[in-house]
Amino acid sequence: MVHSNRQSPEVPPPPPPPPPTHDASADIAYAVHSLNDPNLRVVTPEPHPNPTADIDWSFPDTQPGILAAIAAGADTIWANTPLFAHHPLTTTSLPPSTKLIANPPKVVDLVDDKAFTNKLLQHHGFSIPKSWLLEGDSKRSIERLSQLIYDLPYPVIVKPTRGRGSEGVKLIDGFVSMLDTLDELFETHNVVLIEEFLEGEEGTVTVVPDGQGKFIALPIVQRFDQVSGLMPWNGHVPVTKNSRVLSVSKEDSWHRSAKTECEKAVELLKLTSVTRIDIRRKGEDGGKFYLFDVNPKPNLTGAGRPGRDDQDSLCAIAAREFGWEYASLVRKCIETAYPLEEACAIEPPEAVVGSLDNFTQCLPPTPLTPGYTAYPSTAQSERSPGSDNAQSGAFGMMVCH
DSSP states (O other), X not given: OXXXXXXXXXXXOOSOOOOOOHHHHHHHHHHHHHTOOTTOEEOOSSSSOOTTOXXXXXXXXXXXXXXXXXXXXXXXXXXXXXXXXXXXXXXXXXXXXXXXXXXXXXXXXXXXXXXXXXHHHHHTTOOOOOEEEEEOSSHHHHHHTHHHHHTSOSSEEEEESSOSTTTTOEEEOSHHHHXXXXXXXXXXXXXXXXXXXXXXXXXXXXXXXXXXXXXXEXXXXXXXXXXXXXXXXXXXXXXXXXXXXXXXXXXXXXXXXHHHHHHHHHHHTTOOSOEEEEEEEEEXXXXXXXXXXXXXXXXXXOBTBTTOTTOOOHHHHHHHHHTOOHHHHHHHHHTTOEEHHHHHHOOOOOOOOSOBTTEEEEOOSSOOOGGGTTHHHHGGGTOOSOOSOOEEEBEEEEEEO
């Protein structure tokens, strides 16, 4: 398992990242260990890891951390950390037989850009909330766009184009609050995404590869007890306290349609491993669901270690309803292992060129190149340094965070 432990010297300091997810890495590694499979061996930084000590179970996703895991016998790396095109996993010389458990780095780099993903999905006919994109580096851009901001259909959601979970996401109910929020966000982010507020039923769909080149959407997990219209970060409230699985027998046609859309979205985005997509209806009276967030590195905590009985992630909750206990879900993830060189060579889907009727680009005087071709470089300043945990494997496997 590898976890995030880096600061990039090439860009300004990013906003503070959420706490590292060493806990998820430890849960994963412990689950692999508990399988007692002679063909699976977990490599850990501690020879005899303590089940209650998170840090004992995973390596940092730095070059030294990755090389230490390989030297200890790992030949498969479970990257439980946000990947990107020039992550140390892609730039470190590793044995050609090394495998990766994670979505492809170049793909994740762009899919993590919510503006890129929304625009691409919308272009291909997926159900996406109406959105506006603001890009600027000073209050002048806000003043220039004051009329548009005034005319927005409040309440609306404001979020950075990159960020983990609910980091930086706010529900805004009026013009004055919007000005204050944008002024604050533009201090640390170059690009801000505004979306219409969806106030109906909220859920999340975990999508996993089926081993035959297609994908399976697991049962929907419904979310409730939102705070100011938004789900609280699971570091404050365990998802087991504000989530419940929806049995297939209780799904309506819109639930089934949303699951199908999520399967197709993962395929379009060229993702290859477990992915989670958040969905929500516009109103309380039912109707279609809209896809509002694609997470190519979902949280994968799960019950198993001592004191972790209430720490199932949304993915683990969905898997249990599907018939997979947490250890079985982990095994399914292992089955998605891909040769690292091939995973790093997978190119992301092409950006959509031009504007869309339902996606307004609001740009400063010097516009970006059409099709978001400028986003990969711009996004470097938006990306938090690695903040999650990961693990790779010896078949030997190690997890990195």
